[in-house]
Amino acid sequence: xxxxxxxxxxxxxxxxxxxxxxxxxxxxxxxxxxFLGITGSTRExxxxxxxxxxxxxxxxxxVKVENRELxxxxxxxxxxxxxxxxxxxxxxxxxxxxxxxxxxxxxxxxVRCPNPGCITNTNEPxxxxxxxxxxxxxxxxxxxxxxxxxxNHII
Amino acid sequence: xxxxxxIRDFERNDLDYLLDRAGEFDTGKYQPGMLDNKxxxxxxxxxxxxxxxxxxxxxxxxxxxxxxxxxxxxxxxxKGETLADTIRVISSYxxxxxLRHPKEGAARLASExxxxxxxxxxxxxxxxxxxxxxxxxxxxQSMPVDGINVGLLGDLRYGRTAHSLALALSLYGVxxxxxxxxxxxxxxxxxxxxxxxxxxVIEHPNVEEAVKELDVLYVTRIQRERFxxxxxxxxxxxxxxxxxxxxxxxxxxxxxxxxxxxxxEIDPVVDCTPYARYFEQARNGVPxxxxxLHEVMK
Numbered sequence: 001x002x003x004x005x006x007x008x009x010x011x012x013x014x015x016x017x018x019x020x021x022x023x024x025x026x027x028x029x030x031x032x033x034x035f036l037g038i039t040g041s042t043r044e045x046x047x048x049x050x051x052x053x054x055x056x057x058x059x060x061x062x063v064k065v066e067n068r069e070l071x072x073x074x075x076x077x078x079x080x081x082x083x084x085x086x087x088x089x090x091x092x093x094x095x096x097x098x099x100x101x102x103x104x105x106x107x108x109x110x111v112r113c114p115n116p117g118c119i120t121n122t123n124e125p126x127x128x129x130x131x132x133x134x135x136x137x138x139x140x141x142x143x144x145x146x147x148x149x150x151x152n153h154i155i
Numbered sequence: 156x157x158x159x160x161x162i163r164d165f166e167r168n169d170l171d172y173l174l175d176r177a178g179e180f181d182t183g184k185y186q187p188g189m190l191d192n193k194x195x196x197x198x199x200x201x202x203x204x205x206x207x208x209x210x211x212x213x214x215x216x217x218x219x220x221x222x223x224x225x226x227x228x229x230x231x232x233x234k235g236e237t238l239a240d241t242i243r244v245i246s247s248y249x250x251x252x253x254l255r256h257p258k259e260g261a262a263r264l265a266s267e268x269x270x271x272x273x274x275x276x277x278x279x280x281x282x283x284x285x286x287x288x289x290x291x292x293x294x295x296q297s298m299p300v301d302g303i304n305v306g307l308l309g310d311l312r313y314g315r316t317a318h319s320l321a322l323a324l325s326l327y328g329v330x331x332x333x334x335x336x337x338x339x340x341x342x343x344x345x346x347x348x349x350x351x352x353x354x355x356v357i358e359h360p361n362v363e364e365a366v367k368e369l370d371v372l373y374v375t376r377i378q379r380e381r382f383x384x385x386x387x388x389x390x391x392x393x394x395x396x397x398x399x400x401x402x403x404x405x406x407x408x409x410x411x412x413x414x415x416x417x418x419x420e421i422d423p424v425v426d427c428t429p430y431a432r433y434f435e436q437a438r439n440g441v442p443x444x445x446x447x448l449h450e451v452m453k
Binding site: 115117118119120122123124125126135139140141142143144145147 | 161163235237238239256257258259260261263264267278279280281282344347
């Protein structure tokens with residue numbers, strides 16, 4: 001996964017198969033992984049680079065997930081945190097698909113409703129559901145509005 | 156399938172249609188047996204007198220029958236059953252479900268698991284659409300709703316009737332005047348939503364400042380449990396009390412409404428004034444709920 005570079009540091013090397021998420025807003029890489037449900041107990045081989053210099057963004061984060069191709073609905077969740085992210089699907093070291101992210105109309109099961117009185121914060125068999133609006137995330141059950149710090153509410 | 160969950164789901168035309176239908180039921184223009192052989196479940200997981208009884212009355216007047224539970228303790232919820240399972244099962248017994256529940260969004264959830272129509276009869280601090288319809292119906296009996304000045308007084312933070320009514324009034328070009336104790340103001344997200352809907356919302360520090368320009372004053376209960384101690388509750392509650400002195404110089408046609416029960420917000424002396432319309436408002440619960448029950452089961 002890594003190799004020595006001539007100056008003595010380590011550089012992330014290309015992956016054979018999997019997904020590269022590039023142009024993530026600097027500092028959001030770990031939250032992007034949480035959005036994808038990839039936690040410390042994952043078996044996937046991950047590479048994470050944060051605050052990498054970028055001509056376009058100044059600084060950016062990059063995440064590489066080996067042997068896993070992200071599905072469209074997974075990718076779109078990322079849009080809330082990293083609207084400029086680019087997703088590259090890699091097979092045998094080649095980029096076979098490159099896509100941007102589209103902010104979804106509704107996200108389910110990703111963000112917990114901050115309202116303690118919301119029915120989704122009980123033992124009922126439903127996932128949280130938020131409508132994505134310009135002003136924030138609107139709970140489709142209790143009408144609560146999350147205006148900022150979305151990452152704080154990731155399940 | 157037609158559920159009645161939130162005022163947000165309604166366009167103005169929908170509200171006007173239901174209010175017109177309520178008017179027909181109110182004036183006896185209906186067949187008494189319209190809901191013969193229909194059965195409704197009244198699932199009330201929170202206390203209620205008026206809402207529950209007016210739904211039962213409405214159903215009986217239309218020739219139908221009602222069954223139900225009156226508390227969490229009397230249901231399998233106490234054994235750990237989810238609302239989703241309860242709704243799935245009850246759906247197979249009845250033709251419609253009327254639900255009151257302490258959690259916000261409970262009625263929306265119920266509508267996802269029900270195989271029959273669900274009517275929200277109040278979900279926590281959330282929505283109470285049948286109350287809103289009867290509030291609008293009562294106003295409309297005396298004046299056109301368009302363009303009037305409505306004051307909301309009391310607990311505007313947790314008061315679901317105030318939230319539902321404000322959203323509905325935003326469809327009628329109403330100017331909203333809010334008067335609430337510190338800490339019980341209308342949630343900023345709702346005020347923002349009202350303004351985005353084009354509504355003028357004016358916040359007032361006290362009743363005296365607002366009352367003389369109002370056409371309707373909607374009073375809600377200030378709940379004792381929202382305050383840290385009795386002294387602070389009585390201090391706030393007394394400064395928001397409607398008395399006959401306060402009504403000197405108000406518009407002749409002013410209507411005072413209250414979803415009831417009241418707990419001292421309105422001096423009983425006010426009951427004898429022409430402004431007091433809250434008992435008439437409570438009575439209107441029956442024709443409005445007849446219209447709703449008929450609409451979802453016809």
